[in-house]
Structure formats: structure tokens, C-alpha cells
Amino acid sequence: MNKILNLLIVTILLFSCMPILAQEQNENLEIKKYFNNPIITDKFTADPAALVHQNKVYLYTGHDEAPDDFHFYKMNEWLVFSSSDMLNWKEHPVPLKVSDFKWAKSDAWAAQVIERDGKFFWYVSVTHGSIGGKAIGVAVADNPTGPFKDALGKALVTNDMTSEYTDISWDDIDPTVYIDDDGQAYLYWGNTVCYYAKLKDNMIELDGPIHTVDLPNFTEAPWIHKKGDWYYLSYAFGFPEKTSYAMSKSIKGPWEYKGILNEVAGNSNTNHQAIIEFKGISYFIYHNGSIDPNGGSFRRSVCIDALYYNPNGTLKRIQMTSEGIQD
Numbered sequence: 576m577n578k579i580l581n582l583l584i585v586t587i588l589l590f591s592c593m594p595i596l597a598q599e600q601n602e603n604l605e606i607k608k609y610f611n612n613p614i615i616t617d618k619f620t621a622d623p624a625a626l627v628h629q630n631k632v633y634l635y636t637g638h639d640e641a642p643d644d645f646h647f648y649k650m651n652e653w654l655v656f657s658s659s660d661m662l663n664w665k666e667h668p669v670p671l672k673v674s675d676f677k678w679a680k681s682d683a684w685a686a687q688v689i690e691r692d693g694k695f696f697w698y699v700s701v702t703h704g705s706i707g708g709k710a711i712g713v714a715v716a717d718n719p720t721g722p723f724k725d726a727l728g729k730a731l732v733t734n735d736m737t738s739e740y741t742d743i744s745w746d747d748i749d750p751t752v753y754i755d756d757d758g759q760a761y762l763y764w765g766n767t768v769c770y771y772a773k774l775k776d777n778m779i780e781l782d783g784p785i786h787t788v789d790l791p792n793f794t795e796a797p798w799i800h801k802k803g804d805w806y807y808l809s810y811a812f813g814f815p816e817k818t819s820y821a822m823s824k825s826i827k828g829p830w831e832y833k834g835i836l837n838e839v840a841g842n843s844n845t846n847h848q849a850i851i852e853f854k855g856i857s858y859f860i861y862h863n864g865s866i867d868p869n870g871g872s873f874r875r876s877v878c879i880d881a882l883y884y885n886p887n888g889t890l891k892r893i894q895m896t897s898e899g900i901q902d
């Protein structure tokens with residue numbers, strides 16, 4: 576008798592719950608379509624860099640591959656996505672891996688792609704196989720989605736080239752490249768110390784000495800962009816990282832610190848920005864750890880929100896949103 580009663584109760588409960596479950600599922604679907612951040616949810620992406628080229632945006636990211644029980648970066652390749660509207664992103668075949676650099680050992684860390692004279696140059700952070708420490712390599716391709724190949728056959732920047740500034744072995748990372756209005760290209764990079772040097776027109780050799788920039792609480796992730804007469808140097812500030820920025824009338828400085836641009840991004844101890852303008856709208860592209868239930872610092876996701884300028888050229892603080900960029 577008890578068994579029959581139990582079965583009856585379970586059956587009643589099951590059927591009475593079904594409409595609620597169905598309703599919740601519908602609500603989740605309904606809610607989900609309003610949330611565009613993170614922009615990629617089928618894999619973990621980090622350290623975004625973006626390039627505007629011929630009415631499209633190309634988004635280059637690292638690929639966080641660390642399993643749930645692995646509490647450090649596991650990154651072997653970079654990824655590329657493209658979009659015509661900042662809403663719909665198409666992933667292309669894997670364009671570049673650490674193993675494409677014969678001299679590199681591991682760690683597909685932050686990178687940036689820039690176009691010059693119809694060629695696409697991809698500056699990357701990796702661990703050097705024989706010299707040790709981190710290093711910057713450069714790959715080249717004839718189109719923005721690759722495939723890319725090592726342009727130099729060796730590192731462009733190695734750890735020993737900056738040892739007069741710091742003993743740490745991971746300071747030569749996070750390259751950002753900017754071609755000034757007169758055609759002179761500059762490579763900025765660094766962790767703990769912010770470095771810059773001129774690049775030759777071939778984009779694969781430094782042209783002259785390495786300089787440093789003095790910025791408060793500089794951690795890493797410099798990004799150079801220009802709007803009007805102002806140059807902006809944004810960077811990861813402190814740790815856990817916020818994004819701060821400085822402004823200058825010249826790419827060579829002096830840089831004036833302007834404050835925090837973005838707060839610590841949810842569930843991630845790093846913060847890594849790319850800033851672009853596309854079809855007249857400015858975008859702040861970054862990563863957070865919002866879709867990793869186990870803590871996102873090593874399983875990150877790229878997000879996009881709007882960037883706004885004040886009339887005097889300073890930047891309004893970023894509002895990170897779940898909704899992201901809307902139609």
C-alpha cells in the first residue's frame with residue numbers, strides 16, 4: 576500500500592513540476608538572447624586584440640585550455656574570429672600555434688595583429704626554448720585570417736635584451752604595435768616595466784634602442800590607440816588587474832596618467848583590453864571569467880562594451896555589462 580502511495584505522490588509531483596521546468600527553460604532562452612557578453616561561449620578565449628580591415632573586425636584571442644583542476648594558464652594556440660556588425664562572430668581555422676615558432680617552447684600569451692602594405696604582422700608572447708624567459712615573436716600572413724608563419728625564424732625580443740631594467744624573466748610579453756601618422760611603427764610591450772622601441776619598415780626588426788615609460792602601477796597589457804590629436808596608452812594596473820590609461824600628444828610621450836578606465840573584471844585576476852573604432856563607434860574589448868563556475872582566471876571569456884570619450888578627450892569609465900553590444 577505504501578509503495579503505491581509513494582508512486583502516486585512521486586507521479587503527481589513530477590507532472591506538477593513539468594510546466595514549471597518548461598517555463599524556466601523558456602525564460603532562460605528568453606533572457607539569454609539579451610545577453611551578448613561573453614561573445615564566445617563554446618570555448619574559453621582571452622587576451623583580445625582587434626584589427627579593423629575592409630569593413631570587418633578581426634578579433635584575435637588566446638585560447639584558455641586549462642582543465643577545471645589546473646590552476647594556471649594552459650595556452651598552446653591563438654584564435655581568430657571576424658564580424659561585420661560586432662554582434663555575430665565567425666570563427667576561422669586556428670591561424671597560429673606556439674609550435675609554428677620552432678624556437679619557442681610554450682605559452683601562447685597575449686598578442687596583436689597589425690596590417691602594413693597588404694601584409695599582416697602578428698606579434699606574440701611565448702616562452703623561449705633555449706634562452707629561457709618570455710620572448711616576443713612575429714608571424715606574417717597575406718590576409719587577416721592566415722595561415723600565419725614565423726616571419727623571422729627567431730625571437731624579435733628576448734628576455735636578456737631588457738635585463739638592465741629588471742631581473743624577472745616574464746617582463747618581455749604583451750606586445751602592442753602602432754604605426755604613427757608619419758609611417759614610423761612602434762612596438763610597446765612589458766610586464767612590470769613598460770618598454771617601447773621603433774620598428775623598421777619591414778616590421779620584423781627593432782630600429783634603435785629600447786626605452787621605458789614610467790606609468791603608475793604598470794603591470795602589463797599595454798595598448799596604444801589614437802583619437803583626434805591624442806594618443807592613449809592603456810594598460811593593466813595593479814593586481815588583480817584594473818585597466819588604467821595615460822594620454823599624450825606624441826606617441827613617444829611624455830604620458831600623463833589619467834586614472835582607472837575599467838575595474839577588475841568579474842572572476843578574473845587579469846584584465847586585458849583592445850580599443851578600436853568601427854563604423855564610427857568606439858569599443859572596449861576585454862576578458863572576464865564569467866562563464867567558468869570554478870573561478871575564471873585561467874578559463875576566461877572575451878566581452879565587448881562601449882567606450883565613450885569626454886569632450887576634453889579623456890575616457891569615460893567602462894561599464895561592463897552582461898548585455899554587451901546590442902543591435
Ligand code: CA
Pocket residue numbers: 733734735736737738741743744746747
Ligand atoms: Ca627581460
